[in-house]
Amino acid sequence: MTRIFIPRDAAALAVGADRVTARLAQEAAARGLDLTIVRTGSRGLHWLEPLVEVETSAGRMAYGPVTPADISPLLEAGWLLDTSEVVNHPLFLGPTEEIPFLRNQTRLTFARCGVIDPLSLDDYRAHGGLAGLTKAVAMPPEAIVEAVTLSGLRGRGGAGFPTGIKWKTVLDCPDARKYIVCNADEGDSGTFADRMIMEGDPFVVIEGMAIAGLATGATKGFVYIRSEYPHAIDTMTRAVGIARRAGMLGTSVLGQGSSFDIEIRTGAGAYVCGEETALLNSLEGKRGVVRAKPPLPAHKGLFGQPTVINNVISLASVPVILDKGPEHYRDFGMGRSRGTIPIQIAGNARRTGLYEVAFGLTLGEIVDTVAGGTATGRPVKAVQVGGPLGAYFPRALFDTPFDYEAFAAAGGLIGHAGITVFDDTADMLKQARFAMEFCAVESCGKCTPCRIGSTRGVEVVDRIGRGIEPEKNLALLTDLCNTMKFGSLCALGGFTPYPVMSAVTHFPDDFVAAPVVEAAE
Amino acid sequence: MDRHLVSSDLATSVAEIVSDMKHLEGPLLPILHAVQAAFGHIPNEAVPMIALGLNLSRAEVHGVVTFYHDYRSHPAGRRVLKLCRAEACQAMGSDRLGDRAKSRLGIDFHQTTADGAVTLEPVFCLGLCSTAPAAMLDGAVHGRLDAHGLDMLLAEVGA
Numbered sequence: 001m002t003r004i005f006i007p008r009d010a011a012a013l014a015v016g017a018d019r020v021t022a023r024l025a026q027e028a029a030a031r032g033l034d035l036t037i038v039r040t041g042s043r044g045l046h047w048l049e050p051l052v053e054v055e056t057s058a059g060r061m062a063y064g065p066v067t068p069a070d071i072s073p074l075l076e077a078g079w080l081l082d083t084s085e086v087v088n089h090p091l092f093l094g095p096t097e098e099i100p101f102l103r104n105q106t107r108l109t110f111a112r113c114g115v116i117d118p119l120s121l122d123d124y125r126a127h128g129g130l131a132g133l134t135k136a137v138a139m140p141p142e143a144i145v146e147a148v149t150l151s152g153l154r155g156r157g158g159a160g161f162p163t164g165i166k167w168k169t170v171l172d173c174p175d176a177r178k179y180i181v182c183n184a185d186e187g188d189s190g191t192f193a194d195r196m197i198m199e200g201d202p203f204v205v206i207e208g209m210a211i212a213g214l215a216t217g218a219t220k221g222f223v224y225i226r227s228e229y230p231h232a233i234d235t236m237t238r239a240v241g242i243a244r245r246a247g248m249l250g251t252s253v254l255g256q257g258s259s260f261d262i263e264i265r266t267g268a269g270a271y272v273c274g275e276e277t278a279l280l281n282s283l284e285g286k287r288g289v290v291r292a293k294p295p296l297p298a299h300k301g302l303f304g305q306p307t308v309i310n311n312v313i314s315l316a317s318v319p320v321i322l323d324k325g326p327e328h329y330r331d332f333g334m335g336r337s338r339g340t341i342p343i344q345i346a347g348n349a350r351r352t353g354l355y356e357v358a359f360g361l362t363l364g365e366i367v368d369t370v371a372g373g374t375a376t377g378r379p380v381k382a383v384q385v386g387g388p389l390g391a392y393f394p395r396a397l398f399d400t401p402f403d404y405e406a407f408a409a410a411g412g413l414i415g416h417a418g419i420t421v422f423d424d425t426a427d428m429l430k431q432a433r434f435a436m437e438f439c440a441v442e443s444c445g446k447c448t449p450c451r452i453g454s455t456r457g458v459e460v461v462d463r464i465g466r467g468i469e470p471e472k473n474l475a476l477l478t479d480l481c482n483t484m485k486f487g488s489l490c491a492l493g494g495f496t497p498y499p500v501m502s503a504v505t506h507f508p509d510d511f512v513a514a515p516v517v518e519a520a521e
Numbered sequence: 522m523d524r525h526l527v528s529s530d531l532a533t534s535v536a537e538i539v540s541d542m543k544h545l546e547g548p549l550l551p552i553l554h555a556v557q558a559a560f561g562h563i564p565n566e567a568v569p570m571i572a573l574g575l576n577l578s579r580a581e582v583h584g585v586v587t588f589y590h591d592y593r594s595h596p597a598g599r600r601v602l603k604l605c606r607a608e609a610c611q612a613m614g615s616d617r618l619g620d621r622a623k624s625r626l627g628i629d630f631h632q633t634t635a636d637g638a639v640t641l642e643p644v645f646c647l648g649l650c651s652t653a654p655a656a657m658l659d660g661a662v663h664g665r666l667d668a669h670g671l672d673m674l675l676a677e678v679g680a
Binding site for chain 2: 010011013014015046047049186187188189190191192194195220227228229230231263265266267268269270271282283284285286287288289303344345346347348352353354375384387388418420421422423426431434438441442444
């Protein structure tokens with residue numbers, strides 16, 4: 001019996017993975033072939049999706065992108081025979097793990113993603129799952145926190161705050177009721193790592209949350225998933241049920257006496273709820289309005305109780321840290337950016353997908369070497385790093401290493417590590433305007449610089465675009481961005497100046513209006 | 522209060538949803554999701570019932586309903602086509618697709634065709650940034666859309 005692996009990750013479904021699966025099942029039945037189709041997460045080689053893998057004695061062989069029309073010819077070429085006969089097929093990519101895009105990665109957090117059946121706990125265990133939690137249940141809470149601190153793990157949601165310190169703060173609170181909240185409100189364009197891990201390896205998120213619960217004395221966890229991710233919601237909901245039935249969650253985690261359970265919650269389309277305090281308000285059933293800090297969520301978070309709120313990837317990185325030891329994780333990376341980071345290559349790139357690697361690659365290496373430039377074949381004009389609130393980088397800054405501090409020094413941010421590539425047809429004034437417009441639409445309305453500044457920002461950019469007093473309006477835009485940056489309550493208003501000002505600074509030619517021709521109507 | 526206008530079906534359904542879910546920690550969003558799933562929107566008449574069930578003011582519930590983009594005040598068309606308009610899709614030409622959809626359907630974003638067949642909505646990121654431009658038709662995702670792919674989706678919704 002041959003096993004065939006086809007992803008059910010949303011990115012693969014969006015380009016026809018279900019149609020490929022249906023055709024294969026149909027053709028196999030018609031030919032009386034003995035095969036098992038395993039639906040996996042995605043390997044993250046998204047430009048090759050639907051990427052189909054065939055298990056052979058020499059390992060898993062990759063083919064892609066496969067369309068339903070390819071199935072019959074592939075079967076006729078001896079696809080399922082354990083031979084090298086189809087090696088000459090144009091879709092043949094060789095052993096999956098040897099594809100350079102995958103071979104050159106360091107997969108710690110995403111080690112199982114795309115490999116296993118996401119909802120098989122046996123598969124999860126067979127590939128190293130539960131090893132971290134098994135160690136954690138035998139450790140005192142302080143030792144778990146110490147391990148996470150030693151690993152150097154910093155919040156992967158964007159802020160980069162040391163995870164261990166956050167956990168220690170909650171552990172030190174004497175309250176009886178504490179919460180673990182997993183922030184899966186991944187609203188930043190250009191990012192999809194949270195979605196991929198929830199769809200491709202949901203148990204690692206659950207395991208990370210359970211470890212966080214043991215480490216801090218929290219007994220209840222929430223995963224707040226954005227409503228735009230129906231596949232992730234479905235997979236996580238089913239995974240929590242399976243974990244509960246298997247004793248991974250419940251009144252006695254792994255039978256060791258500690259209680260921890262998880263509830264999945266769905267967002268309602270507000271980008272600002274990715275901000276941690278707005279997310280907590282939303283979970284409480286309120287408008288997703290940002291809270292002033294202090295008090296920190298670690299002291300007074302969900303329902304006023306001490307709360308660890310971490311991004312999906314931060315939590316999903318914890319099991320491997322416990323399993324392999326903090327030093328193993330810490331030894332990857334550079335400076336104060338330790339471990340690996342799942343870089344998401346999006347937009348107009350030749351090779352799009354997820355690339356988990358130690359910190360330290362330069363932006364140029366990622367864009368030119370890993371991503372292979374643009375999909376359209378035109379020159380790269382700009383890359384936006386870190387989502388809608390991240391700066392646009394020109395080629396002149398491509399020597400910036402992927403590291404929290406280096407990006408901050410270059411006037412940008414890593415954010416959730418999404419990289420959106422634009423070719424030379426991009427109009428940076430339009431992108432700057434969009435950043436302000438997006439902020440205006442999504443502002444929670446609590447603080448003035450964000451609520452009003454963003455609307456005024458759109459107007460000022462429009463005036464520049466129409467050539468109305470450009471110098472005065474550019475000065476005004478700069479001043480407005482300063483006010484938003486330093487006067488806003490959270491990153492939405494505070495970071496919108498990054499895309500705007502980076503566009504102004506690095507692409508000044510786009511802010512010179514063409515001579516105004518009054519329309520004769 | 523127009524209580525007499527409240528159909529007993531709606532009252533019964535909302536009361537059931539509220540009583541099923543009010544034990545949850547922070548029950549309001551799950552309740553609103555369930556009400557919208559049942560009726561296709563959040564009927565005005567449901568707001569005071571939910572408020573009463575959760576011991577909140579009508580203003581508080583109204584404030585929450587109107588804060589979130591997902592909650593509808595009116596039912597959508599029979600199909601909902603969401604086109605991603607965020608940066609990664611912009612880099613792959615989503616603006617042109619949006620214009621094409623609007624002109625083919627004869628409506629703007631947030632509008633429904635006159636025959637009630639389809640509602641067109643913008644969405645800011647489906648997380649399909651690596652297979653851009655992306656769209657979602659009801660629950661089904663579509664990536665690497667070009668003009669032809671969009672036309673196929675529009676044909677599917679009868680436009």
